[in-house]
Amino acid sequence: MSKNTHMSLIRKPSILYRLILIAFAAGISLAAAVQPLSAGSVSPASPYSRVPIHEIPSNRVRLMLPPLKISPPIAAQSAVLIEAKTGTVLYSQNADERRPMASTTKIMTALVVLDRIRGHHLEDTVVVSDRASRIDGSRVYLDPGERQTVKDLLYALLLESANDAAIALAEHVCGSVEKFADLMNEYALRLGARHTRFENPHGLPSQDHYTTAFDLALISAKAMENPIFREIVKTESHRIPWPAKASYKELYNHNKLLFLRRDITGIKTGFTSQAGHCLVISAQKDGREVIAVLLDAEQPRMWDEVQRLIDAGLSGYRAVAGPDTGDMVGMKKFPDGTVVMARVAQGSHILIPADADPASVTKHIVWKRKDSAEHGERVATLVYALGSQTVAEFDLLADVSTYPELATDRLARDSLKRLFVWAFPMALVFALVRMRSNGRALKGAMRPRRRRSLRNRRTRYIEIDSVPPISGATSKRRRAFLRPARRPRKRHPSSDCRW
Numbered sequence: 462m463s464k465n466t467h468m469s470l471i472r473k474p475s476i477l478y479r480l481i482l483i484a485f486a487a488g489i490s491l492a493a494a495v496q497p498l499s500a501g502s503v504s505p506a507s508p509y510s511r512v513p514i515h516e517i518p519s520n521r522v523r524l525m526l527p528p529l530k531i532s533p534p535i536a537a538q539s540a541v542l543i544e545a546k547t548g549t550v551l552y553s554q555n556a557d558e559r560r561p562m563a564s565t566t567k568i569m570t571a572l573v574v575l576d577r578i579r580g581h582h583l584e585d586t587v588v589v590s591d592r593a594s595r596i597d598g599s600r601v602y603l604d605p606g607e608r609q610t611v612k613d614l615l616y617a618l619l620l621e622s623a624n625d626a627a628i629a630l631a632e633h634v635c636g637s638v639e640k641f642a643d644l645m646n647e648y649a650l651r652l653g654a655r656h657t658r659f660e661n662p663h664g665l666p667s668q669d670h671y672t673t674a675f676d677l678a679l680i681s682a683k684a685m686e687n688p689i690f691r692e693i694v695k696t697e698s699h700r701i702p703w704p705a706k707a708s709y710k711e712l713y714n715h716n717k718l719l720f721l722r723r724d725i726t727g728i729k730t731g732f733t734s735q736a737g738h739c740l741v742i743s744a745q746k747d748g749r750e751v752i753a754v755l756l757d758a759e760q761p762r763m764w765d766e767v768q769r770l771i772d773a774g775l776s777g778y779r780a781v782a783g784p785d786t787g788d789m790v791g792m793k794k795f796p797d798g799t800v801v802m803a804r805v806a807q808g809s810h811i812l813i814p815a816d817a818d819p820a821s822v823t824k825h826i827v828w829k830r831k832d833s834a835e836h837g838e839r840v841a842t843l844v845y846a847l848g849s850q851t852v853a854e855f856d857l858l859a860d861v862s863t864y865p866e867l868a869t870d871r872l873a874r875d876s877l878k879r880l881f882v883w884a885f886p887m888a889l890v891f892a893l894v895r896m897r898s899n900g901r902a903l904k905g906a907m908r909p910r911r912r913r914s915l916r917n918r919r920t921r922y923i924e925i926d927s928v929p930p931i932s933g934a935t936s937k938r939r940r941a942f943l944r945p946a947r948r949p950r951k952r953h954p955s956s957d958c959r960w
Contacts (some may be wrong), residue, residue, distance in 0.1 A: 463634040482581035529773045535766050537758035538737070539674040542770045545743065545750040546683045546808050551774045551869040559656055560756045563731030563739045564622040565601070565677060566664030569645050571619055571693070572684040574611070574630050576648070583612040583689070592638075598665055598733075600625045601712070604705055613701040619693050619729065620712040627663040654679050666735040674754045681728055681741050681752050694727035717764065718742060722776075724775070724795065726750065738763055744771045749780055749810075778812040781819045783845065784855055790843055791826045791857070797833045803841050811845050811853040822847055826857065834859040928941060 529542070529552045539560055550556070578585070587610065589603040601623040603609065609617075609626075611633070617626040631641035638661060645659040654676035660667040672680075684690050697719055700709045718725045724744045729738040737757035744751055751774035753767045782960035784790060785808040794800045801825065813822060828841045838859045845853040 466569065488639045503897060525745050529777055531769060531773060532814060536762055537766060538756040539756040540770070541674040541678050541755045542751060542774050543678045543682065544812065545685060545752050547683060548679060549812065550675070551751065557656065557673050559673055560672045561666060561670060561733065561736035562664060562677055562756060563733040563736040564664045565729050565731040565739045565741050566659065566662065567618050567627055568684050568741065569648065569659065569680050570627050570630065570662040571643055571690055572613055572680065572687065573648055574634055575687050575689055578611060583610065585611050587611055587614055587629050587633045589625070589629050590632055590802060593625045593632065594598065595697055596624045596628050596663065598624045599662065601710060603629065607704055609701065615693055616696070616699040616712055617701060620696065620699060620714045622715060622731065624663040624665065631662040632680065642823050649680065652679055652683055664731060664733070674756050677741060678754045681754070685743055691727065696731065712747050740767055742767045742771060744775060746775045749775065751775060777815055779815050780810040781813055781822055783811040783853065784808045784843065791841065793828055795831065795833050799833055801834050801840060801859040801861050804860045805843065806856040806858050813847055813852055817847055836861055
């Protein structure tokens with residue numbers, strides 16, 4: 462533009478300039494919003510959504526009760542009585558001594574088979590091998606090449622204690638008895654039966670085939686959680702096909718207490734000359750189930766002894782409501798500023814002596830001495846007491862994902878900081894754009910100075926490349942040409958701007 466035609470015109474801020482300012486402010490705000498929080502304050506997920514309750518170790522519930530007094534003493538070499546849901550020992554006699562367990566081995570055999578088929582292949586056909594048909598001991602006399610379903614073989618295994626059915630099922634699941642025995646040992650370790658070892662699926666004598674009364678009770682309690690297993694061991698009789706004679710075989714349960722008492726729910730008997738008489742019995746009353754195990758017991762005294770154990774366990778204690786899994790029972794602030802919610806890892810009822818008053822049960826939280834806590838970590842213990850006697854302990858896990866606004870004090874402060882970081886740049890950009898669009902002057906380098914006569918006027922200036930010379934006679938026309946026009950409501954196309 463020539464000097465003669467120069468005009469002190471101030472441009473409206475360009476759209477690109479506005480976009481740059483907005484992007485700059487948004488970038489600062491986004492960086493502040495996504496900055497990581499303090500270590501250990503919030504975890505992305507709760508352990509309760511990843512870990513099913515049946516996979517949480519049972520030792521997170523510890524019921525501590527005065528032992529039952531059984532008189533006269535149990536004659537079996539090893540005996541134990543546990544509460545099925547929590548694994549609490551109610552009575553113990555040499556419960557940790559390693560002993561052979563005869564056909565009670567088949568409890569684990571059935572548990573492994575049911576877990577591997579997951580209840581969907583009960584009608585699958587099993588072809589009996591020569592090895593299975595030649596096994597010694599108790600049998601249902603399966604023939605080589607005979608075809609039976611998995612379900613019928615499970616009934617033969619648990620009711621008639623059939624060794625040939627045990628071999629057939631093991632080979633069907635794993636291909637060989639040896640691989641199936643390794644799988645049984647793996648399951649035993651996962652269940653916490655650390656003093657148990659299996660070498661076969663049927664329980665015939667072997668040097669490295671043993672368990673303890675307590676381990677066998679744990680395995681039995683886990684097996685009774687399976688509805689199919691529970692249905693089979695409670696069955697009094699069952700009929701399976703007998704293809705060789707085009708007839709049927711009648712199977713009868715060896716647990717005689719099923720025919721004598723209604724509260725009996727299972728589960729298995731066993732006998733070998735080396736192991737003696739072995740017996741596992743479960744009974745249920747008022748929603749509570751107990752499991753009694755006798756190893757190397759005397760026949761026929763063992764039936765009376767196991768009933769005395771069961772009666773003492775069901776009548777000697779009463780159940781009192783305890784916490785549920787995932788209950789939030791406390792909150793604590795750690796020295797590093799972390800505030801955690803203490804949640805129950807595994808809930809259960811608690812047991813107190815039958816003659817105790819449930820109203821006298823108290824509870825309190827014992828926190829671990831720590832400077833910080835991470836999500837899902839054991840941070841405390843919930844203790845139930847009856848007077849001065851502790852009757853139950855529940856592990857508590859740190860949970861900070863449910864209530865993130867309470868996770869840390871720093872989190873609240875950081876939230877306010879992020880609010881200001883979000884609000885201030887956006888407000889600044891909005892004010893800047895608004896003031897520029899209204900034509901208000903901003904002194905400094907951000908905007909050139911405007912002519913005094915044009916201050917505080919809503920105008921739009923249009924810059925032209927050249928202005929033709931104008932004589933003095935046309936000064937009025939020149940002034941009219943240079944007079945700024947008011948901002949139109951709609952922007953006109955450039956082709957319409959002719960001055």
